[in-house]
Amino acid sequence: xxxxxxxxxxxxxxxxxxxNNLIRKRNTVKNGFxxxxxxxxxxxxxxxxxxxxxxxxxKYEKSVLEEITKARSAYIKANDVKTKAQASNQMSSALKxxxxxxxxxxxxxxxQNFMQLQEEISGTENKIAYSRQFxxxxxxxxxxxxxxxxxxxxxxxxGFKSTDxxxxxxxxxxxxxxxxx
Amino acid sequence: xxxxxDEMRRNKVITVFLVAFFFCVALLFGVIAxxxxxxxxxxxxxxxxxxxxxxxxxxxxxxxxxxxxSNAHEVTKQNxxxxxxTVEGLSIAAGLKKVPKLYIINDPSMNAFATGNSPEKSVIxxxxxxxxxxxxxxxxxxxxxEMSHIKNxxxxxxxxxxxxxxxxxxIADIVLRMLFWGxxxxxxxxxxxxxxxxxxxxxxxxxxxxxxxxxxxxxKMTISRKREFLADANGAELTxxxxxxxxxxxxxxxxxxxxxxxxxxxxxxxxxxxxxQENWFVKMLSSHPPINERIKxxxxx
Numbered sequence: 001x002x003x004x005x006x007x008x009x010x011x012x013x014x015x016x017x018x019x020n021n022l023i024r025k026r027n028t029v030k031n032g033f034x035x036x037x038x039x040x041x042x043x044x045x046x047x048x049x050x051x052x053x054x055x056x057x058x059k060y061e062k063s064v065l066e067e068i069t070k071a072r073s074a075y076i077k078a079n080d081v082k083t084k085a086q087a088s089n090q091m092s093s094a095l096k097x098x099x100x101x102x103x104x105x106x107x108x109x110x111x112q113n114f115m116q117l118q119e120e121i122s123g124t125e126n127k128i129a130y131s132r133q134f135x136x137x138x139x140x141x142x143x144x145x146x147x148x149x150x151x152x153x154x155x156x157x158x159g160f161k162s163t164d165x166x167x168x169x170x171x172x173x174x175x176x177x178x179x180x181x
Numbered sequence: 182x183x184x185x186x187d188e189m190r191r192n193k194v195i196t197v198f199l200v201a202f203f204f205c206v207a208l209l210f211g212v213i214a215x216x217x218x219x220x221x222x223x224x225x226x227x228x229x230x231x232x233x234x235x236x237x238x239x240x241x242x243x244x245x246x247x248x249x250x251s252n253a254h255e256v257t258k259q260n261x262x263x264x265x266x267t268v269e270g271l272s273i274a275a276g277l278k279k280v281p282k283l284y285i286i287n288d289p290s291m292n293a294f295a296t297g298n299s300p301e302k303s304v305i306x307x308x309x310x311x312x313x314x315x316x317x318x319x320x321x322x323x324x325x326x327e328m329s330h331i332k333n334x335x336x337x338x339x340x341x342x343x344x345x346x347x348x349x350x351x352i353a354d355i356v357l358r359m360l361f362w363g364x365x366x367x368x369x370x371x372x373x374x375x376x377x378x379x380x381x382x383x384x385x386x387x388x389x390x391x392x393x394x395x396x397x398x399x400x401k402m403t404i405s406r407k408r409e410f411l412a413d414a415n416g417a418e419l420t421x422x423x424x425x426x427x428x429x430x431x432x433x434x435x436x437x438x439x440x441x442x443x444x445x446x447x448x449x450x451x452x453x454x455x456x457x458q459e460n461w462f463v464k465m466l467s468s469h470p471p472i473n474e475r476i477k478x479x480x481x482x
């Protein structure tokens with residue numbers, strides 16, 4: 001009789017612990033995604049300043065500037081994990097092109113304002129990468145927990161579902177074309 | 182793969198166990214002490230009181246690493262934007278809610294340490310030598326190592342370990358003094374029946390008391406070394422680039438600057454303590470694992 005009571009209590013405790021873990025992990029995932037958004041928005045806000053500082057020097061580099069503009073609108077339109085990831089990658093490669101082309105303009109490279117912006121954008125790119133890393137780590141942890149025994153039982157009972165990682169389709173990873181004339 | 186929050190919670194649990202374990206050992210020494218003064222309960226009570234008071238005071242007073250402000254300058258976005266961005270980025274990767282403050286201390290050696298009462302109120306300090314001589318990947322490796330210490334609550338764990346080791350040493354010291362200078366209640370109420378057992382316990386107790394400081398130190402240093410390895414591993418996971426940290430350690434190992442002003446009594450808090458590791462005895466009492474061993478493990482990741 002006593003054994004039964006102890007077992008029931010143990011099960012109840014295990015149940016509560018698992019449920020709380022599920023909540024905690026799911027919130028970590030949500031928080032992680034919000035953090036990516038913060039960094040993406042920050043980069044988005046820096047772009048106009050960047051365009052301003054380079055347009056005087058690079059007025060003949062139409063294609064590079066266009067890439068940036070296209071990437072910007074892609075970001076504005078994106079609203080789920082996959083499209084956001086794609087838009088983010090698009091902007092990253094557009095920026096890489098721009099900074100590669102800027103190497104041809106020594107006056108621009110020496111410009112204080114430009115140098116600061118470059119450092120700032122580079123820092124933000126890193127933060128986007130780190131927040132993606134953290135988000136993906138939390139997603140993997142959460143997905144593992146949902147799928148593994150015994151937590152999968154509790155997860156199923158309360159409708160906890162797997163989430164997507166922050167990554168883009170393979171087709172969007174294309175090489176950066178740099179015109180080194 | 183590591184989930185950082187689970188790691189942090191597990192480290193908090195380890196801290197609790199550590200406190201409990203050392204407390205028990207302190208109480209055990211109280212019993213031994215009590216045995217010698219003829220009253221076990223008194224010994225126990227005194228040990229308990231000392232342990233509790235000392236622990237509470239140091240735990241809440243917190244880290245007593247005083248940042249000598251004349252030598253340390255806070256890093257701002259103006260003077261080192263790259264460092265600030267790096268610390269902010271790594272905090273995101275680590276899932277820390279508050280970004281640790283960054284200071285640079287005016288010292289030619291290459292070193293770093295982290296301090297602070299809790300992950301929310303923490304500080305990372307780099308030496309000027311490190312900032313000047315290391316490249317970006319290496320600096321990132323060092324910062325990520327220190328950030329892992331913060332995330333793992335290592336500063337608090339090491340303070341606790343030091344405090345509790347200190348408590349044991351104090352108790353052992355008091356008892357030995359009582360024994361050799363006062364005699365205490367030694368032999369009071371003993372009759373000749375239990376002579377043999379009594380003397381065996383006496384000898385064992387004496388050995389325990391004499392060895393207490395040594396054993397406590399060894400335990401504390403073993404914990405410190407484990408924490409260093411853990412910080413190396415977690416740091417590498419943050420940057421996903423263990424070579425940065427390995428390269429930084431190599432530079433420190435091959436450096437020759439000995440004229441550092443860094444306070445040696447805080448050795449266990451520093452990133453590395455370069456010195457020749459001769460034999461197992463020296464290694465056991467070392468707060469850090471041998472540099473070559475750390476480099477080897479990082480390159481194997």
